[in-house]
């Protein structure tokens with residue numbers, strides 16, 4: 001892969017001094033404790049600074065008691081935060097990384113159960129992701145809030161951080177003032193574009209006043225609201241012009257989205273790469289202030305293109321650096337070794353809306369940097385021959401971790417290819433990137449020289465004959481057999497359905513969804529693509545209950561547009577000669593759906609025969625992933641890594 005050159009070049013413009021063109025943009029980690037940066041969050045950001053990033057934007061911090069979106073928020077209006085910001089800034093500076101802090105108020109984008117305050121917003125307009133109507137601020141409250149921006153900037157200025165960023169994107173409060181959808185005021189804060197931008201410009205002025213003239217003040221803007229009745233790219237070009245005209249701002253970071261399509265704020269894997277770069281480029285054309293682009297910039301070459309095209313002066317890379325904290329260093333030296341973000345949103349954005357700390361599907365160290373981060377992996381005390389059985393994500397992770405530590409590893413896989421169930425799970429274009437993790441693991445095994453034996457069933461006898469004293473069992477899981485009576489209509493497992501090539505035009509399929517996850521929706525999509533009329537029947541109130549809040553929306557939209565029908569709150573009772581007998585779980589009314597085939601997504605059961613076979617043979621056996629209990633890639637990678645570290 002070509003090594004990027006622009007990406008590593010410094011960006012020096014006035015107060016803005018970055019050692020390279022990369023930024024870790026603001027994102028809530030849900031790791032704060034008591035409103036300050038605790039150890040866990042500190043280690044999390046430090047890890048990315050060690051990985052070479054030019055600046056870390058410390059997640060949205062509250063500028064006023066009405067601002068926090070959830071309890072684990074940083075409370076920057078409170079002096080108590082200063083020592084923890086100092087410690088963080090010092091840590092980042094050791095690695096030449098700047099510390100910027102994002103000043104935020106979520107306005108109507110939350111719930112007062114979490115904030116313990118009535119929501120403050122320009123008007124009493126509900127945000128699409130909030131359960132409640134906000135309080136329309138009085139003029140006095142607007143002034144109080146602007147004072148809050150200034151006072152908070154002054155608090156942050158007492159620390160050694162290098163900059164602050166006014167969050168005016170994603171329908172946060174200043175963006176709510178900008179938007180005619182959220183802002184229905186008729187006073188000087190609403191109505192005309194001049195009135196609607198007043199709050200943002202005033203907030204910038206107050207922040208500069210509070211923060212002083214020496215250090216960086218940036219602004220995060222949408223480049224588009226991505227909704228028909230919202231502000232467009234042209235509107236935001238004008239907003240950016242006005243922001244620049246204040247003469248107070250050192251950079252403009254350009255993103256997109258509002259609560260109307262909340263899933264697009266952190267665009268999942270079925271959205272194209274570099275998705276918001278054109279919006280940044282439109283702004284860059286009219287301002288001389290440095291512009292930062294964001295949005296699925298995950299590869300070094302892609303980032304380099306943003307810079308080479310002149311679309312932006314720097315790139316903000318969030319999830320790719322969550323997935324691999326060494327993203328910058330690796331991108332600048334050996335891009336092919338980057339552990340890829342697969343855009344699944346499972347562990348990051350998914351956790352945000354359930355108030356759980358950030359994690360990552362492909363990187364178990366996220367939020368656990370002290371125990372699992374860079375430099376914590378120790379060479380094996382006694383290097384030995386290790387057999388890993390199973391070439392899915394758990395087995396491969398175990399194998400490459402053990403090999404890195406100095407063990408001589410042989411990986412056995414009964415199929416003719418690596419990847420396990422992930423290969424099937426990535427069978428449609430929209431889920432293709434899921435395969436990124438197993439492709440990375442396979443390439444890493446090659447780089448580490450691990451011997452891989454495909455098409456080899458590793459029995460206890462074979463392992464014994466070859467003298468393996470240590471075996472990692474990662475043999476995965478298989479679909480459960482049907483638990484309901486079935487006769488006549490063919491019943492397929494999700495894998496069989498995906499493998500059922502050919503023309504399904506005119507045929508009816510009922511997918512029985514007992515999992516609330518892709519083992520049901522993947523075959524539904526595949527068969528719809530092949531021409532089938534597909535119905536997804538779920539006992540829950542809606543399909544996708546176990547998907548994160550962004551992926552579930554994209555899944556519903558995609559499948560609905562492909563003609564897939566969703567049948568909620570029905571349980572399958574029996575597969576009959578002509579289709580499926582169902583029972584409404586709310587009314588107990590029975591109904592029948594005709595079908596030419598039924599796909600039963602009923603979950604998996606463990607494939608753990610080898611563990612039993614090895615018992616009593618004096619072999620050290622460690623099990624990982626689905627063969628312990630069938631779950632997701634997250635657990636497979638985590639347990640595989642743990643197994644590899646434990647040997």
Ligand SMILES: Cc1cc2nc3c(=O)[nH]c(=O)nc-3n(C[C@H](O)[C@H](O)[C@H](O)COP(=O)(O)O)c2cc1C
Pocket residue numbers: 025026027028029059060102167169170220255265266267294295296297316317318319320348349352358
């Ligand atoms: C868990 C999570 C929380 C986020 N919270 C914020 C936030 O508080 N403020 C913000 O400006 N952007 C937030 N974002 C958006 C990111 O800054 C970034 O714009 C987005 O993830 C797209 O960039 P990427 O494709 O590089 O991940 C968040 C993203 C994630 C994944």
Ligand code: SF4
Pocket residue numbers: 319320322323340341342343344345346347348349359360361362363
């Ligand atoms: S959880 Fe998924 S989307 Fe989020 S950073 Fe990890 S791989 Fe990327």
